[in-house]
Amino acid sequence: METTGVTGGVCVAAADAAGLSDGGLRGRLRVIGQAESALAAMKAAVLGEIARREDAERAERAARDVLGAPRRDAKRDVELGVQLRTLDVVRRALDEGAMPLAHARLIARAAAEGPIDEEMLADAARIQSYEQFARTVRRHQADVSIDDGKSLLDHQREQRSGRVFTSSDNGMVVLGAEFDPITGAQLASAISAKERELWRSEDPAARRSPQQRTADAIAELILELDGKRPSGTALLIVADYDVVQGELKRARLGDGTPIPIDELIKRACDADILPAVFRAAADEMRLGRRRRTASDAQRVALAFRDQGCVGCGKSPNYCEAHHIIPWKVGGRTDLNNLVLVCNGCHHHIHDDGWIIHRNRSTGRYELRPPGS
Template sequence: MGSLRVAEKWLYGSRFCCPDSVSGGLYVVGMSSSSSPSRDPRSGSARGVALLEKHAAIARLQAEFLTDLAEFDAAGEFVIDNQVTAQAWLRHHTRMDALDARRAVTAARALRDLPQTAHALVAGEISVRHVDELAAGHKRLGAAVMLEAEEMLVPLAKAAAPADVRAGVARVEEAVGADESREEKAQRIHDSRYLLLSTGMDGTVIITGRLDRAHGMLVQKAIRAGSQPNPEPGQQVDPRTAAQRQADALIEIVQTHLGSQPGVTSLRLDTTLVVDLPTLRDELQPGDGHTGIAAILGTAFTAEELRYLTCTADVSVLLTATLSPHARAAAANDERAGTDGAVNLGGLSVTVAPGVPLGLGREARLATRAQLRALWVRDGGCIAPGCRNRRVQAHHVIHWSDGGPTDITNMCLLCSRHHHLLHQGGWQLEPDPDRPGRFRWRPPDGSEPVPATHASDRNPGTTRTFW
């Protein structure tokens, strides 16, 4: 393919390598082709020699693993273990996450078609990370293109870092594009799109992906529009980094999409939450035998995280009264508890009995569409001072677990950012005694309260308190 010569010229003229007039090979700039101190074990200590030998041995073992995986994948032997793909088999038996398993299978398939890459890996001259970059090119450009490009890319991989190999593959991709029609290039780029979601060991979600230019710009525009600095109430500077603001903007976009009411949205997750009442009410004491953490499908959440979740999700809540002595005594003395042990939880009458489900339900504690409309008219958006975000959620000022009713007199609108601050940042909302029907924010440091911003504040002359 003639256009690959363009990429070859770039590779030979790069800072990574240049042509060797004697051997026709490639070598690192500033070093002869016959010696490479960074790879010569004799140039280091005995421990360094051992490390280099082990590194080469690891590469050889990884090459064997990928070779066997390629054969295992091609033969479909994973079905013997009731798995649908080799990737699923790896995840099940080795506990790899989805991204690592996908990379392993992609690399294994590429090595079947790329003999020079396979040989370099077996010889310990390149690492699996180098193979990952070459395999990504194999997946996007196809075996025929990468087989020819190996003549340039494998020597580059022997002399440079994986990131540099990625740049080399990109140059090959550009060169291939020169031989394509506009429609073929657009289709190839569109076909290369992907989005991967994987879960880290700490429960965080890792997002990686690739989009064509037009759709990528669309996503960038949407995220940038929602990631402008938004200081906390009473503050001048947003403490979040630009990356954190973009992450928050993505969450708000998703919440808006999942919501059903224009202008007023809330995240709707179909989740079963199993939690005991004192955990939700944060009544557990040290030594009670509980940690104060409930679980959703095996994922642990603190009491405040649970409060935030139950404000913004359709959760089927299975309440159990596995009460500690402290919590049982508190329930007996609670004015919401009667002589029969019944507890009124946000309008739901439940019975305190160890291990017995107390109540199952969630939708009754979510605002109705009519209430959301009324809240929108009254608040006009997030009620945090200075916040202009119109992607908002309904929040109980007095949480339902504390007996707060799902009524507009006990609810307000908050954006995702300020909703999070309220639940986990130490801020509090309370009725404003100087402005009946409206609220004010109390900072976590105990300083003077900051008046909330309602529609009547944004638009003086309107009165929208509704009570």
């Protein structure tokens, strides 16, 4: 199997997937991923040049007409092509197949929103998962911002969008929207709380899929006439207290997304945040065998501690509390026996034998495959 970059073209030798070993299949995917990145670099270069010679709108039209790309994908591809003209390090990494396309898009978007350290982000993109890298980009943008991230947040709010349409593929009605991180965190918190409420009311022998439960949660939240908000939907905002200066610093959402201190003050005035101050010995953190499910206070503490799924880094809003020592063999519902995991990683634990491991050097919990 062989793949080369833009200057030499892209070539992946044919192979019978059924005849490959498990390791061979993964190696095959790696080569295909490198080829896809190199092809993306080619496409970005062509569309970027069309946009330079003519304009972005005509480049988008070319992508739709020649490649049959949907309007949204054509717009994203042209934006990437235009931005990569000024990002030499990212362009080379993509060309060489050393950076996934999704990671390159994150860097390009960040560069369009403000100053960045391109080389630092490119190095991180080579080794981090998409979820980890997305958080790295957000934190880096806040670190290099000269106004505590206020202009970035304002830009994100200006870019909010939503649409409702009927899919031409299957006739289903599709709702789509993009929000700034704070509004999005509030919405995700309300949806996940409603999901937990629906899960508790389900027949264990006939449960909905996670995707069905999310859809039903959104529908109920929109269509409920009494406007009652489910419990556990308060917004978690964390900040460090500088004892010397006597002020709060480094404000961030529960998943680590940085926010301006001004937003922390504004939300505190709305009385819609929870203080992230915990004591390990507090009764609320140790429920023992009194109940199986984590309390709202424990979920807040877990979001603060784990900052998302310990396996893949997915936002705390899409995670559930998992017992390290299983409940059915005597495990306790105590904070030190709980970790946050998303639905997919939960299946890895129960179905594939993955294990929870605590990193001695960092103190953070990790999810590892069996035998590692």
